Amino acid sequence: MIRWIKLAVRNIKRNKRRTIVTLLAIAVGFSAISLFYGYTVRIYWYLKEGAIRGESLGHLTIYKTGRLEKGKIDPEKFMFSQDEISKIVDCVTQEKGVILATPQIHVNGLVTNGTISTPFISQGIVPKDDKVIKGSWGRLRPVTGDKLNDRKPYGVEVAKDLAKLLNLEPGKDAVVMAPTLSGQINALDIQVAGVFDTGMAATNDKLMRLTFGFAQSLLDTKMADKVVVLLNDTGTTEKMRSSLLAKLTGAGVDAEIKTWDEISLYYARSKRLLDVILLFIFFIVFIIVAMSTVNTMGMVVLERTREIGILRALGLKQRGVLLLFTIEGGFLGILGSFAGIVIHLIVCTVLRIFSPTYIPPSGSTPVRLWVDFVPETLFILVAFMTLLSSITAIIAARRASRQNIVNALGHV
Amino acid sequence: MALIEMKNIKKDYVLGETIVHALRGIDLRIDKGEFAAIWGPSGSGKTTLLNLIGVIDEPSEGDIVIAGKHTLSLSDNQKSALRNESIGFIFQNFSLIPVLSAIENVMLPLQIKGESFSKTREKALIRLKEVGLGELVHKRPFKMSGGQQQRVAIARALVNDPYLVIADEPTANLDSENAHAIIDIMRELNEKDGITFIFSTHDQRLLDRVAHLLHLEDGRIADEETRR
Numbered sequence: 001m002i003r004w005i006k007l008a009v010r011n012i013k014r015n016k017r018r019t020i021v022t023l024l025a026i027a028v029g030f031s032a033i034s035l036f037y038g039y040t041v042r043i044y045w046y047l048k049e050g051a052i053r054g055e056s057l058g059h060l061t062i063y064k065t066g067r068l069e070k071g072k073i074d075p076e077k078f079m080f081s082q083d084e085i086s087k088i089v090d091c092v093t094q095e096k097g098v099i100l101a102t103p104q105i106h107v108n109g110l111v112t113n114g115t116i117s118t119p120f121i122s123q124g125i126v127p128k129d130d131k132v133i134k135g136s137w138g139r140l141r142p143v144t145g146d147k148l149n150d151r152k153p154y155g156v157e158v159a160k161d162l163a164k165l166l167n168l169e170p171g172k173d174a175v176v177m178a179p180t181l182s183g184q185i186n187a188l189d190i191q192v193a194g195v196f197d198t199g200m201a202a203t204n205d206k207l208m209r210l211t212f213g214f215a216q217s218l219l220d221t222k223m224a225d226k227v228v229v230l231l232n233d234t235g236t237t238e239k240m241r242s243s244l245l246a247k248l249t250g251a252g253v254d255a256e257i258k259t260w261d262e263i264s265l266y267y268a269r270s271k272r273l274l275d276v277i278l279l280f281i282f283f284i285v286f287i288i289v290a291m292s293t294v295n296t297m298g299m300v301v302l303e304r305t306r307e308i309g310i311l312r313a314l315g316l317k318q319r320g321v322l323l324l325f326t327i328e329g330g331f332l333g334i335l336g337s338f339a340g341i342v343i344h345l346i347v348c349t350v351l352r353i354f355s356p357t358y359i360p361p362s363g364s365t366p367v368r369l370w371v372d373f374v375p376e377t378l379f380i381l382v383a384f385m386t387l388l389s390s391i392t393a394i395i396a397a398r399r400a401s402r403q404n405i406v407n408a409l410g411h412v
Numbered sequence: 413m414a415l416i417e418m419k420n421i422k423k424d425y426v427l428g429e430t431i432v433h434a435l436r437g438i439d440l441r442i443d444k445g446e447f448a449a450i451w452g453p454s455g456s457g458k459t460t461l462l463n464l465i466g467v468i469d470e471p472s473e474g475d476i477v478i479a480g481k482h483t484l485s486l487s488d489n490q491k492s493a494l495r496n497e498s499i500g501f502i503f504q505n506f507s508l509i510p511v512l513s514a515i516e517n518v519m520l521p522l523q524i525k526g527e528s529f530s531k532t533r534e535k536a537l538i539r540l541k542e543v544g545l546g547e548l549v550h551k552r553p554f555k556m557s558g559g560q561q562q563r564v565a566i567a568r569a570l571v572n573d574p575y576l577v578i579a580d581e582p583t584a585n586l587d588s589e590n591a592h593a594i595i596d597i598m599r600e601l602n603e604k605d606g607i608t609f610i611f612s613t614h615d616q617r618l619l620d621r622v623a624h625l626l627h628l629e630d631g632r633i634a635d636e637e638t639r640r
């Protein structure tokens with residue numbers, strides 16, 4: 001095999017200009033796919049962490065069965081009692097791989113500064129648990145002022161555009177109003193503890209974070225509408241859902257569990273869009289690389305028809321001719337892919353040095369343009385490009401290998 | 413003992429709406445160890461006949477037996493194996509692979525056969541020395557003269573120890589000195605190793621030294637002469 005590889009390499013070097021053009025086509029195609037893939041990997045990570053940690057969704061959310069479908073009609077019926085919350089938290093936290101389980105409650109209502117009133121949406125959260133859920137993500141979205149804490153239950157965090165609308169800032173007072181579970185309107189005084197940026201324009205003018213106890217008081221209940229579970233490893237989410245569901249059912253809790261990506265519609269839609277774009281780019285690159293290598297190998301085969309005739313006359317079988325051109329095509333694929341990896345690394349380095357930023361379509365703050373280097377994906381891409389070039393070489397060489405030897409020898 | 417037997421061989425080529433009758437019924441027998449020449453005017457069918465003997469083409473009609481094998485019943489792979497192991501080719505325009513050095517060109521048939529690198533190299537070196545190119549083994553064809561290239565082609569044709577070597581006008585592109593040298597080498601190998609040589613030629617120098625002479629004209633054997 002080594003001798004044929006040697007022959008293939010020498011043949012590749014025959015027409016340097018044509019080889020360079022083909023390698024460039026493969027390299028540019030390779031880097032286009034790998035860079036966009038590296039970009040989407042970073043975006044997916046960002047969206048995933050944003051959902052799990054930024055939106056405090058955790059990895060799994062436990063609802064009472066039917067809550068998502070019928071909870072709006074009769075919320076109380078689909079909420080967990082204190083006993084159920086304790087049972088769920090005990091049951092879930094016993095499982096290996098679970099970091100914590102914490103109750104949350106959703107509140108919608110009006111917030112007013114005495115002059116202006118505007119709707120808000122909020123989650124009632126346990127501050128110490130939320131700190132664990134946020135983890136290092138919290139540093140990306142810092143709170144101006146104080147964070148939520150149980151020592152000051154009426155202190156709230158307000159999203160920055162909402163604060164601006166109501167002219168609120170840390171230390172200022174306001175009033176929130178919301179219907180209790182029994183349908184009465186309840187109003188409570190609040191004090192702005194901190195102001196934060198949700199990172200999304202759509203929620204920055206309506207989101208608030210309340211302590212779990214305060215949110216319960218506003219809704220006049222001791223119940224929670226969900227229990228959020230944080231896991232050690234995102235990769236175990238699906239497996240953990242099944243095992244926790246079995247465990248809760250065994251403990252007599254009537255519950256359903258949703259994963260973070262089922263709840264975060266923004267993640268699912270963004271991923272779907274980027275996946276389609278990636279597929280589109282992949283398809284275009286596939287066509288360009290395939291046509292480029294078919295064209296190159298077609299010319300190579302045409303130019304070397306006489307040589308094919310000589311080799312066949314010397315006893316090389318048809319499959320031997322195919323093998324020879326397959327190796328050549330494969331080499332073009334490998335060399336082009338490695339050139340593509342070099343382009344990828346150069347672009348990654350430039351992005352790290354200059355740190356350009358951009359504001360995503362639905363975002364509120366600039367994010368850094370970043371491309372991940374994913375070795376296993378690059379390896380798969382190298383294999384794919386090599387295979388693609390080899391197959392196109394076979395397509396080009398197939399006819400020549402079957403050609404009548406005398407005709408091939410007479411080719412000029 | 414007959415190495416090659418051809419019975420009523422016909423070969424037609426279709427050129428558009430015209431059928432060209434290249435061979436019109438050839439009966440031929442060539443024994444092992446012969447030094448035979450096919451001569452005749454251009455278009456008489458010399459190259460076509462050699463192509464059929466070399467199993468790189470098929471007749472339109474007739475039967476060819478080479479070393480007891482009916483070549484028409486062989487598969488493409490079997491024909492390839494027969495050419496590789498038993499037949500050596502020397503072409504008019506040398507037909508060397510330009511990206512390979514002299515020794516690599518000579519090694520090709522053995523490499524196709526799948527022999528080990530060391531054995532292949534050793535055999536190729538011996539054959540190159542035999543044709544007087546022991547000093548030029550690493551030269552590429554484009555850096556060699558026509559005579560040197562033809563010697564490489566002879567070494568390549570012989571490296572697999574074939575029982576038959578087919579040469580299509582081997583001295584046509586050579587000057588007188590080189591032509592003589594090539595004829596000497598071929599004759600010596602024929603006498604020393606008993607290799608059967610069949611070649612087409614116009615070269616009188618070559619024709620003077622053959623034992624079996626076939627005169628081809630208009631696709632038929634016009635005359636056949638065996639000299640002692």
